[in-house]
Amino acid sequence: MTVRDVIEGRVWVLGDDVDTDGIIGGKYLTIIDPEELKKHVFEIALPEFAAGARPGDIVVAGENFGCGSSREHAPQALRAIGVGAIVADSFARIFYRNSINLGIPTIEAKGVRAIFEKGDPARIEMRAGRVANARSGASVAFPPLPHHLLELLEVGGLVEKVRRELDRRRSAGRAVP
Amino acid sequence: MSGASGAGQTLAEKVLARAGGLDRVVPGQIVEGQVDLAMMHEQGAQTVGPFHQMGAEKVWDPERVVIAIDHWVPASTEGAAVLHRILRKFAAEMQLPHFYDVGNHGICHQILAENGWVVPGDLAVGTDSHTNMLGAMGALAAGIGPTEMAAVLALGQLWLKVPPTIQVRVRGRLGPGVTAKDLVLRILGEIKTTGATYKAIEYAGPTIEGLSMPERFTICNMTTEMGAKAGMVAPDQTTFDYLAPIAKHAMHPLRPDADAAYERILEIDVDGMPPMVACPYSPDNVRPLPEVAREHVKVDQVFLGSCTNARIEDLREGARLMKGHRVAPGVRFIVSPASTKIYEQCLKEGIIETFTEAGAVFTNSSCSACFGGNMGILAPEEACASSSNRNFPGRMGAKLARIYLLSPAATVAAAIRGELADPREMM
Numbered sequence: 240m241t242v243r244d245v246i247e248g249r250v251w252v253l254g255d256d257v258d259t260d261g262i263i264g265g266k267y268l269t270i271i272d273p274e275e276l277k278k279h280v281f282e283i284a285l286p287e288f289a290a291g292a293r294p295g296d297i298v299v300a301g302e303n304f305g306c307g308s309s310r311e312h313a314p315q316a317l318r319a320i321g322v323g324a325i326v327a328d329s330f331a332r333i334f335y336r337n338s339i340n341l342g343i344p345t346i347e348a349k350g351v352r353a354i355f356e357k358g359d360p361a362r363i364e365m366r367a368g369r370v371a372n373a374r375s376g377a378s379v380a381f382p383p384l385p386h387h388l389l390e391l392l393e394v395g396g397l398v399e400k401v402r403r404e405l406d407r408r409r410s411a412g413r414a415v416p
Numbered sequence: 417m418s419g420a421s422g423a424g425q426t427l428a429e430k431v432l433a434r435a436g437g438l439d440r441v442v443p444g445q446i447v448e449g450q451v452d453l454a455m456m457h458e459q460g461a462q463t464v465g466p467f468h469q470m471g472a473e474k475v476w477d478p479e480r481v482v483i484a485i486d487h488w489v490p491a492s493t494e495g496a497a498v499l500h501r502i503l504r505k506f507a508a509e510m511q512l513p514h515f516y517d518v519g520n521h522g523i524c525h526q527i528l529a530e531n532g533w534v535v536p537g538d539l540a541v542g543t544d545s546h547t548n549m550l551g552a553m554g555a556l557a558a559g560i561g562p563t564e565m566a567a568v569l570a571l572g573q574l575w576l577k578v579p580p581t582i583q584v585r586v587r588g589r590l591g592p593g594v595t596a597k598d599l600v601l602r603i604l605g606e607i608k609t610t611g612a613t614y615k616a617i618e619y620a621g622p623t624i625e626g627l628s629m630p631e632r633f634t635i636c637n638m639t640t641e642m643g644a645k646a647g648m649v650a651p652d653q654t655t656f657d658y659l660a661p662i663a664k665h666a667m668h669p670l671r672p673d674a675d676a677a678y679e680r681i682l683e684i685d686v687d688g689m690p691p692m693v694a695c696p697y698s699p700d701n702v703r704p705l706p707e708v709a710r711e712h713v714k715v716d717q718v719f720l721g722s723c724t725n726a727r728i729e730d731l732r733e734g735a736r737l738m739k740g741h742r743v744a745p746g747v748r749f750i751v752s753p754a755s756t757k758i759y760e761q762c763l764k765e766g767i768i769e770t771f772t773e774a775g776a777v778f779t780n781s782s783c784s785a786c787f788g789g790n791m792g793i794l795a796p797e798e799a800c801a802s803s804s805n806r807n808f809p810g811r812m813g814a815k816l817a818r819i820y821l822l823s824p825a826a827t828v829a830a831a832i833r834g835e836l837a838d839p840r841e842m843m
């Protein structure tokens with residue numbers, strides 16, 4: 240996934256403090272295949288999501304989204320669904336890092352939860368730092384992502400970024416671990 | 417509560433400056449940090465794929481990598497067996513010598529602690545959120561995901577944003593039957609689960625200085641529940657004495673400056689503080705235990721275990737209370753030591769016998785009932801008194817099961833009474 244400047248999609252809405260147990264339960268943690276994982280995403284927090292979500296849909300949530308464990312299964316399952324972006328009033332730190340590292344546009348926008356209802360069309364402008372509800376016209380601003388994170392999203396995530404870095408070191412004749 | 421705005425550096429800032437090879441850093445700055453120790457548990461199986469996709473061929477420093485399987489030990493499902501096999505194969509291929517496999521196993525954080533893998537001044541990362549526990553060594557220890565771990569294994573580095581620091585200053589004496597766990601629950605009740613997101617917490621003050629290393633581990637462990645990047649205690653003689661016989665690499669003892677700039681200082685006085693309990697469904701839903709006990713909260717299961725509170729000191733204290741009592745009828749009491757070493761110690765001290773005779777189940781060392789994916793799983797509407805660290809819906813099984821987080825002594829009191837009880841009444 241390479242980040243676009245404007246991301247549009249249909250919205251699913253979740254509340255505050257959706258923790259990683261609510262995204263992917265402990266009983267699924269031995270599953271490695273993301274296609275299998277995605278069947279169980281939000282089983283506790285939003286049970287109708289797994290069957291109803293389409294690629295490009297946008298997840299909107301309240302405060303502290305993704306709190307709890309470090310499990311990358313949570314953003315992996317959302318990436319397997321093909322979510323276009325995750326926008327929340329605030330994120331837990333490991334979820335935020337994992338999600339960006341996987342190349343998912345992950346945006347902290349204070350007040351975003353309040354301007355959306357399920358199914359609303361959202362429009363996100365990454366560089367301008369604005370997320371709008373195309374039905375109601377309401378919008379909130381957010382601080383655009385720092386340069387190095389936008390860069391990470393642009394190359395498609397951390398795997399690709401490190402791959403390029405290792406290549407660069409090899410061709411520069413520098414020691415590669 | 418107040419802020420301090422000195423020109424000095426906090427402990428987190430000093431450790432990150434060292435990791436980045438810089439003289440000083442300021443909150444918000446992004447640092448490329450050199451990693452001193454990388455730890456993986458079963459989630460590390462997901463590191464292997466991205467590591468190869470990155471085109472990495474070798475691990476940056478096999479002497480700085482620890483693998484400790486703990487969630488499903490011995491493997492309790494076919495899926496877990498596959499995760500273990502992936503890690504064993506990767507460790508063999510990459511010649512990673514420090515693999516704590518079945519028989520020499522324990523909860524990953526305890527393995528790091530009791531073997532001296534993290535020392536003062538270190539930047540340590542692990543594929544588990546409670547890696548924060550190792551901040552008790554005067555290190556900055558943080559959880560990361562498996563893809564990020566792949567980058568760390570390939571490069572030995574990761575980017576970190578320097579967090580602002582909250583200092584928690586604790587004074588006063590913990591009374592009999594009131595423990596470090598009660599103290600950290602009290603702090604959680606004030607800071608809340610989002611109060612320290614992206615921040616570092618520095619625990620300081622005379623009460624903290626008087627705590628043993630195991631008690632400091634318990635406090636730093638639950639920093640994770642406050643959303644923090646790190647929970648730290650400045651190293652002192654207690655730290656050095658603990659690490660002297662076991663430290664795996666050189667220490668760089670760093671201490672915060674007296675005029676360090678804290679975002680906020682939270683003062684806590686523990687004189688007269690009762691035991692505490694975190695009620696469903698959040699670790700910050702904290703109330704005094706005597707008040708909750710008056711509501712006669714019946715329990716179906718009791719769990720004395722997890723990286724928060726299953727060290728030898730915790731199990732000794734539990735066994736001392738248990739002796740001469742029986743587990744209440746209808747209650748399932750599960751006791752799981754945090755490592756094989758602790759298990760052996762329990763065997764020598766007769767602790768296994770005490771619990772078993774009382775009607776408890778004393779299990780092999782693992783995460784056990786802590787996370788609802790291995791054993792000791794709760795049915796809907798059941799209640800559990802637990803010495804672990806999380807009580808979100810579904811954490812130990814059914815979404816509607818209720819989990820109460822308590823000190824080890826208070827879990828034993830609940831096992832004896834069959835309902836939440838103040839352990840001081842049994843001492």
Ligand code: SF4
Binds near residue numbers: 486786804
């Ligand atoms: S004991 Fe519980 S909190 Fe600790 S590492 Fe294991 S599952 Fe996580």
